[in-house]
Amino acid sequence: MHVLVPYTNQNPKSRLAPPLSRSERHEFSLAMLHDVVDAVRETGHEPELLLSAPLDEGTAGDGADESSTVDDTGSRPETEFDAGPVDSLSATIDDRPLTAAVNGALDRIGGETSAVAIVMADLALATPAALRRLFAVGGDVAIAPGRGGGTNALVVRDPAFSVDYHGASYRDHRRIAEEAGLAVDTVDSMRLATDVDEPADLAEVLLHGRGRAREWLQDAGFGIDTSDGRVGVDRS
Amino acid sequence: MHVLVPYTNQNPKSRLAPPLSRSERHEFSLAMLHDVVDAVRETGHEPELLLSAPLDEGTAGDGADESSTVDDTGSRPETEFDAGPVDSLSATIDDRPLTAAVNGALDRIGGETSAVAIVMADLALATPAALRRLFAVGGDVAIAPGRGGGTNALVVRDPAFSVDYHGASYRDHRRIAEEAGLAVDTVDSMRLATDVDEPADLAEVLLHGRGRAREWLQDAGFGIDTSDGRVGVDRS
Numbered sequence: 286m287h288v289l290v291p292y293t294n295q296n297p298k299s300r301l302a303p304p305l306s307r308s309e310r311h312e313f314s315l316a317m318l319h320d321v322v323d324a325v326r327e328t329g330h331e332p333e334l335l336l337s338a339p340l341d342e343g344t345a346g347d348g349a350d351e352s353s354t355v356d357d358t359g360s361r362p363e364t365e366f367d368a369g370p371v372d373s374l375s376a377t378i379d380d381r382p383l384t385a386a387v388n389g390a391l392d393r394i395g396g397e398t399s400a401v402a403i404v405m406a407d408l409a410l411a412t413p414a415a416l417r418r419l420f421a422v423g424g425d426v427a428i429a430p431g432r433g434g435g436t437n438a439l440v441v442r443d444p445a446f447s448v449d450y451h452g453a454s455y456r457d458h459r460r461i462a463e464e465a466g467l468a469v470d471t472v473d474s475m476r477l478a479t480d481v482d483e484p485a486d487l488a489e490v491l492l493h494g495r496g497r498a499r500e501w502l503q504d505a506g507f508g509i510d511t512s513d514g515r516v517g518v519d520r521s
Numbered sequence: 522m523h524v525l526v527p528y529t530n531q532n533p534k535s536r537l538a539p540p541l542s543r544s545e546r547h548e549f550s551l552a553m554l555h556d557v558v559d560a561v562r563e564t565g566h567e568p569e570l571l572l573s574a575p576l577d578e579g580t581a582g583d584g585a586d587e588s589s590t591v592d593d594t595g596s597r598p599e600t601e602f603d604a605g606p607v608d609s610l611s612a613t614i615d616d617r618p619l620t621a622a623v624n625g626a627l628d629r630i631g632g633e634t635s636a637v638a639i640v641m642a643d644l645a646l647a648t649p650a651a652l653r654r655l656f657a658v659g660g661d662v663a664i665a666p667g668r669g670g671g672t673n674a675l676v677v678r679d680p681a682f683s684v685d686y687h688g689a690s691y692r693d694h695r696r697i698a699e700e701a702g703l704a705v706d707t708v709d710s711m712r713l714a715t716d717v718d719e720p721a722d723l724a725e726v727l728l729h730g731r732g733r734a735r736e737w738l739q740d741a742g743f744g745i746d747t748s749d750g751r752v753g754v755d756r757s
Contacts, residue, residue: 414709415709418709432668432725433724433751433752453752473710473711474709475668476709485669488669488670509692511670511688516688
């Protein structure tokens with residue numbers, strides 16, 4: 286199976302501001318990417334990154350930092366950038382929006398292999414076991430639905446399928462498959478359903494994460510807060 | 522396995538107001554209960570209801586309706602109440618808060634059987650397959666974590682365990698088990714992780730539900746709304 290991991294370092298995870306500053310969002314999103322890549326590798330597949338720009342771009346303070354975090358000015362020098370283990374992965378640069386970039390990759394790869402997986406880079410709870418369950422699902426198209434109608438990961442086994450990540454993509458992907466006469470199946474996974482977009486999602490990473498993203502949050506002072514009766518995060 | 526389904530009909534699902542009126546919340550929560558009971562039955566187990574009051578109590582307009590829904594005054598006559606298929610289930614009435622009621626039931630049942638499952642009544646996406654996966658998990662305690670740190674379903678195989686549903690119960694249940702020297706395992710299920718508490722959760726029911734709760738929402742005019750770029754619900 287050819288596994289693609291799309292990732293953007295152009296102002297990633299903007300909905301995590303606040304509580305995270307721009308440069309913190311860069312670091313945290315890179316930590317999540319590392320966790321996803323590690324989980325894919327443990328399934329026995331070497332992922333290919335699908336990047337909006339080279340990994341070492343976009344990490345400097347390219348613009349005012351809209352966060353009020355006091356000890357982080359957003360002007361982290363670019364020379365500090367270290368992509369770590371993912372730097373050695375094969376990567377394709379495509380600066381088009383996600384849907385066009387993924388469909389371009391499907392067109393390019395589809396003829397060469399019988400199955401292409403697309404796994405989002407913000408699945409900080411992904412485990413090898415959860416990914417193996419997705420990869421084992423039958424159907425021309427296998428979907429790991431995301432909370433809120435999204436498509437967090439999928440496996441495409443027929444070149445007649447194309448993606449459309451805009452809006453309620455889970456429903457759209459079912460429709461696209463149906464119109465092409467393709468069979469769809471899903472995997473029932475909380476870990477793959479949890480993409481990290483909003484501050485509330487950070488609690489899921491603290492509670493259920495096992496890798497760098499959880500460690501990054503802990504090092505940054507985040508912890509679980511239940512003081513108002515609901516579960517959220519606070520920062521010390 | 523003895524399967525308990527706790528359910529309250531005393532102002533259930535208050536966080537769904539708005540968009541649902543008080544009597545609508547009663548109907549909708551009962552629809553979810555039916556779906557959960559159906560899913561449990563299909564696994565081959567006849568559930569026992571753990572009720573805060575008899576099922577036919579609490580359905581009348583017992584207080585002002587805080588919802589602004591025009592065509593529903595909250596004064597639905599009690600005589601219309603029909604609990605349907607769940608009315609024939611064995612039921613225990615315990616008006617204590619959830620934690621005390623479940624621990625009371627565990628004390629009562631624990632000596633008679635080797636495993637007690639507690640499945641929340643608002644798991645509108647629960648399927649027999651997801652429940653079978655939970656029931657098959659090993660460990661003295663098997664947990665289906667809920668979004669936001671909750672415990673949506675669990676299986677208890679050792680009388681040394683007790684529940685505490687207040688706050689981040691997933692973390693607390695792990696701690697309680699650890700302190701009693703018990704092994705904990707989890708099931709990775711989006712369907713069991715999705716309890717329906719807030720308006721945003723209604724989108725999950727519309728997208729992934731298969732039973733009465735989804736049908737109830739559709740009949741009440743709810744649909745998926747993606748007009749602002751995110752996935753929510755609207756009502757016609």
